[in-house]
Amino acid sequence: MTHTHFFKTIVGLALLAAGSSFAQMTPVGTWHSIDDKTGEAKAEIQIVDKDGALSGRVVKSLRNDPNAKKTCDDCKDDRKGKDIIGMEIIRGVKPDSSGENLWANGGKILDPENGKEYTVKMVPLEGGKKLQVRGYIGPFYRTQTWLRAQ
Template identity: 40%
Template sequence: MKKIISLGILVGLFSATSISFAQDIVGTWQQIDDKSGSPKAIIQIRKESNNTYTGKITKITPRPGYTPRERCNNCPAPYTNQPILGMEIIKGLKYVEGTNNYEKGRVIDPLSGKFYDAKMKLSATGKRLSLRAYLGVSALGRNQTWLRIE
């Protein structure tokens, strides 16, 4: 009987650990271009002291037939002419308690200089992150998939 109870406690602890891992977006992610399906950039997401999440470009992935832009030319201040490499493109994401969702963030597209509202959803495995960038209404936007880099 003690073995069964111990096994149950162990399984419960493992499940709780898996769930908390699945709800964590902190880490390194490969951004996938929603139009071409090719890798676009490496994004590092961290949790801030105010419990929001911020994402920064740490590497621009070379793509065939594409010369990466080095600076954010059309971006408003404080992003004007800032190097894209090292730029914080996501700010203010907040975890939605009891889900794998993060909402109320903002994302900037460094190629167009436009800001969008942002929300993200982490897959149950914790290896895939879906970004929804939109203006005003979530139905009017685009999706991107990001893959966790271990």
């Protein structure tokens, strides 16, 4: 192997590693939502980028409770009465221009257990292993820290 080929290989691997670590500093991916009151994993959420805006769906329940709600009876919009599994609970989240690795810009998150919709801000933490999810209604907010699914 020539020195030039070796150098190009090393640079390519470094760029690949940098790219994959940058990709992890985004909310895009699969997450385990963690209940802010009990600390228990509630659901697996898949967040995707659709045309520059993030959306997220509940892909499965992580609860063992057979009495857990299965539909969003308290929802006020097109999700009323729909199954929680498969439901889009995150809509319209965009990167914030502050450069602080903040995702917000008027995006919304729904709590399908109570039908409340919050303005949401999301911040990847610890190299993208965790996601701080903060939902606001006026000056009041709830914060959860979700864990990236393996």
